[in-house]
Amino acid sequence: MEVSQSLTLNEAALQQLPDDKKPHFIFEWLRFLDKTDIKNCQQKLVAQLVNLLRENLGPPARRVLARCLATLFSVGDTFLLFDTVNKCNDIIKVKDDSPSYLPTRLAAICCLGSMYEKLGRMMGRSYEETVTNLVRGVRAAAAHVLRSMLPLQKLTATDVDAIAAACLRAAHPSDYQLRCAIAELLGALFAATQAGDATSITTKNKLGMPPALNLLMGAFLRGGTSFLKGEIIKSGSGVNREVRVCVTHAYVNFVQNMGGVWLERNMTTFLNHVLDLVANPKAASSHVDAVYSRKCINYILRNTLGKMLGEKAQASACREIIQIHLLVCALTEAGELSLQLGTSVHNLVADNTLKMIDTIFTVTLEGRAGALSALHSLLVHCPALEC
Incomplete structure (x- = not known):
């Protein structure tokens, strides 16, 4: 390991080692690094240390790497x-979210933590971007915590x-996990605004069903954007699809929070709202x-009705x-x-006041794929219609 005890990393010697020996070689070099005068070749050292962030280092090597970077500055x-901080933030x-990239991300986080701890105010306002990036990693957990706290809070409309x-x-x-966590929180939040539901919303701030649906x-x-103030996005870029999902x-x-009985009682209002939405x-x-948007609405209808x-x-x-065909x-x-x-669909087909088949055929003439799909479903259980 004598070749690893030099001021700069001996990359030629590193490449000659088998893969299982490389982490030990890097670890020994990092341990030796902070004992040496480093000012004369700092730029090269910084470049070599930053490159090591992507080497899938284990916990011991990550900690030493972080300590060396902090000591170096x-x-x-x-x-x-600040260039190094930006590179860590970019990582x-x-x-x-693949397992192979996790060690690289952890190494960058470890280095930032060590530099903030050792350098303090020398890091300036770079913490703003760092905190924003790190908070993103705990958004799903934060949504679960807020969901659990809803029954304990007295919330106003604001x-x-x-x-x-x-x-x-x-x-x-x-990602999918985060969207599900946020959706669960939003669903519980809006359900709590309904009169007769959980007491987490003060009585004077209870919302009826139409206002709650309008929020969604x-x-x-x-x-x-702000729902209650009615602000509208003025840019033409539209809503991000991740948000829409x-x-x-x-x-x-x-x-689901409101329950099947609520849905049955408010079916007409809910259907009109969802179809007006699309x-x-x-x-x-x-x-x-x-x-x-049609795919989203179909998902809502399939998982409710x-x-x-x-x-x-x-x-x-x-x-x-x-009737809203x-x-x-x-x-x-x-x-x-x-x-x-x-086979219960026979009752609907036989209902002369509904005119279900005539309605679907009217739309079929306009070439709508949805009408053809509906006709196919009817023919499955009403083969007599083929005549």
Whole structure:
């Protein structure tokens, strides 16, 4: 290990070693490094240490690497300090959650922690970006904590607005786990605003169902802006799709928190709201956004009407939804409900006041794929219609 005890890393010797020996070689060099005068070759040392961040180091080597970087800037010059901090922040910001990238991210976090501890105010205002990056890693845990605390808090309407806006800001960027955690929090938060629900919202600040649904609509259409103040995004970029998916899950969680009885009683209002949502121009600023929004609405309908209602209520939902036939997702859900009802769908087909088949055929002539899907579902259980 004598070759590892030099002021700069002997890269030629390192490359000649087998993979299982390289971490030991680097560890020995790092241990020796802070005992030497480093000012004369600081720039090269900084470059070599920063390159080691991506070498999948273990915990001992990470700690020594962090200590050496902090010592390097403490003893030597600080002209490369902020450049090093920026490189560490860039490593943390990379959207790679694979196990192979975890040691690299942990090494960057460890180095930043050691430098902040040893250098203090010399780090300036760089902590703002660092804290922002690190907070992103605990967003899902924070959402779970807030969800557990909801029953213990006395929230005002302003608090609801602030929490919801913070949730949607946290949803971009996000992964599936984070979106589910935020959606669970939003669903519970809006459910708590309903009269007769949990007592976490003060009586004078209770919201009815339409205002609560409008809050979710504002989130779906406008993203993380202030709901209660009615602010609208003025840029033409539209809502990020990650946020829209998160709000879609929040709709489902909201209805699940309210329960199947609530959904059955408020079915007409809920259906009108959801289908008006996908018909809103802001939900379809482009063809791709329109298709994406329809997928979101179909998900909401399938996981509420299709999974929370009994047979009688599903038949009632089918009656409601077939009367609002102008939307592709409404027809798709009508078909799904027909499949789920099985032979009971005969009663709907035979209902002359509903005119279910005539309504679907009217839309079929316009070439709507949703209408064809609904007809196919009916023919599965009503083969006599083929005649």
